[in-house]
Amino acid sequence: MENGKILIGTEKIDLSLTLMDSAQCFHWVERDGRFGAVLDGRPVWLWQEDGALFAAGDTDPTSLRRYLDLERDYSVLTREYAAYPEACRAVEAFPGLRVLRQPVWETVVSFILSANNNVGRIRKLVEAICLRYGRRFDTEYGELYGFPGAEVLRGIDPAELRTLGVGYRDRYLVESAAMIDDGLLPECPEELGYEETHSLLTKLPGVGDKVADCIQLFGCGQTEAFPVDVWVARLSRTVFHREDANRSRLGREMRELLGQDAGLLQQFLFHAARTGKLDL
DNA sequence: GCCCAGGAGATGT
DNA sequence: ACATCTCATGGG
Numbered sequence: 264m265e266n267g268k269i270l271i272g273t274e275k276i277d278l279s280l281t282l283m284d285s286a287q288c289f290h291w292v293e294r295d296g297r298f299g300a301v302l303d304g305r306p307v308w309l310w311q312e313d314g315a316l317f318a319a320g321d322t323d324p325t326s327l328r329r330y331l332d333l334e335r336d337y338s339v340l341t342r343e344y345a346a347y348p349e350a351c352r353a354v355e356a357f358p359g360l361r362v363l364r365q366p367v368w369e370t371v372v373s374f375i376l377s378a379n380n381n382v383g384r385i386r387k388l389v390e391a392i393c394l395r396y397g398r399r400f401d402t403e404y405g406e407l408y409g410f411p412g413a414e415v416l417r418g419i420d421p422a423e424l425r426t427l428g429v430g431y432r433d434r435y436l437v438e439s440a441a442m443i444d445d446g447l448l449p450e451c452p453e454e455l456g457y458e459e460t461h462s463l464l465t466k467l468p469g470v471g472d473k474v475a476d477c478i479q480l481f482g483c484g485q486t487e488a489f490p491v492d493v494w495v496a497r498l499s500r501t502v503f504h505r506e507d508a509n510r511s512r513l514g515r516e517m518r519e520l521l522g523q524d525a526g527l528l529q530q531f532l533f534h535a536a537r538t539g540k541l542d543l
Numbered sequence: 544g545c546c547c548a549g550g551a552g553a554t555g556t
Numbered sequence: 557a558c559a560t561c562t563c564a565t566g567g568g
Contacts, residue, residue: 286549374549381548384566430564435551471551492549509558510550533549 271309271316271324274333277359278309278316281331285534286382287363287481289373289389294405301393301409302330303366306400320402332361340528344521349502350528353535362530363481367452368443369410370482375435375469377477384428391427416440435469442467453483457518460485472511480526489517489525494536497543502532 282291282298291300297310307320307327318327328334337360341351376388396411396419417440421433429436447467452460460483464475476490491499491510499505499513503520507513518525535541 375551377548378550379548379563380550380565381567384548387566425564428565431562432551432564469551473550477549490549493547494549537549 267319269318269322269324271318271327271331272333273315275337275359276316276331276333276361277357278311280357280359280534281361281363282309285360285530286385286537287477287530288365288369289382289386290369290393290410292405292407297404299402299404299407301397301400301407302326302369304398304409304412306402306407306409308402308404319404330364332364335361337361337527340524340531343524344528347502349498349541350532353531353541354528356535356540357531360531360534362486362527364484365482366410367448367478367482368413370478371439371443371464371467371470372410372416372436374474374477374481375432375439375467376429378432378469378471378474388427388429392424392429395427413440413444417444432469435467439467439469453485457485457487461488472514476514476526480529486526487518487521487523489514489521489529491517492533494533495529498532498536498541501543502541 278298282288283293291298297308299308305321307318307322309316309318340354344350373385373389377385393408393410396415397408400407416436419437421437424433424436448463449455457479460479461475464470464478465472473490473492476488479485479488480490491514496510496513499517505513505516507516521528532541536543
C-alpha cells in the first residue's frame with residue numbers, strides 16, 4: 264500500500280456516524296482516530312484534521328468523493344421536505360451523516376445478511392466472512408480485510424459458511440454469488456433506473472423488496488429507493504400518517520410521496536428512530 | 544423460556 | 557394480490 268496523505272475535501276462529513284454507526288455498511292474499522300476499510304479491493308484509511316478530510320492508501324480523491332457522496336449538498340433536504348417537521352428535525356439532528364455509494368457486490372452480501380437480523384450481528388458476520396475468505400492487506404496503520412469476490416463466494420460450501428453463524432442465509436450468499444458472477448447486473452446498474460434495477464436484484468435468492476432497496480440506495484446511488492424495515496414502518500405512521508401494514512407497499516407509497524431524495528431522508532429518519540431521537 | 548432484529552420464501556386462499 | 561408460517565442465531 265502506498266504511503267502518503269491525500270486531501271479528499273473539506274465538505275462536512277461525520278466519519279464515525281456515517282461509517283461506523285449508520286447501518287449502511289458494516290466492515291469499517293476504527294483505530295487511533297482513523298477509519299479503515301477495503302473498497303473494491305483497495306485498502307484505504309480516512310481521517311480528519313481541522314475540518315479537512317484526508318486519505319492514505321491505494322485510492323484517489325475522485326472515487327472516494329463518490330463513495331462518500333461528497334458532491335451532494337444535504338441542506339436541500341430540509342427545504343425539499345419542509346412540510347414534514349419531524350423529518351427536518353431528523354436531518355438537522357445528524358449533521359455530517361451521508362448516504363454512501365458502495366460497491367454493489369459488497370452491499371449485496373451485507374444486506375442478504377441483514378434479513379431478520381440485528382446490526383451488531385450483521386457486523387460480526389461481515390467481519391467473519393472477510394476475515395475467513397477475503398484478501399488481507401498489511402497497511403501502515405494496521406491490517407485490513409476485503410470482501411471475497413463473487414467468484415470466490417460461489418465456490419464455498421454453504422455448510423462451511425454456516426459455521427460462521429450466517430444461519431439459513433448460507434445458500435442465499437452462495438447462489439447469489441453465482442448469479443452475480445455470471446453477470447446478472449451490468450457494470451453500472453444505476454443507469455438502468457429504479458424499476459429495472461429492482462426487478463433484477465429481486466431475482467437474487469435472499470433479496471426481497473426491502474433488501475433490494477437497500478442495495479439500490481447504498482450501492483447504486485438510486486436515492487429514491489426507500490427501504491422499509493421495522494423502524495421505518497413505525498415512523499412512517501407518526502411522521503407521514505401512513506397506515507399500510509405491508510412494507511413493500513409502504514415503500515412504494517413513500518417513494519411516490521417523497522420523490523427523488525426519498526431514500527436520503529429515510530436514512531436520517533431511520534437513524535433518528537433507532538437512536539431514540541424520534542418519538543414513535 | 545419469550546421477544547426481537549434494516550425479511551425472504553413457500554404455501555395457501 | 558394478500559395473509560400466514562417458517563427459517564438460524566444471538567442478545568435482552
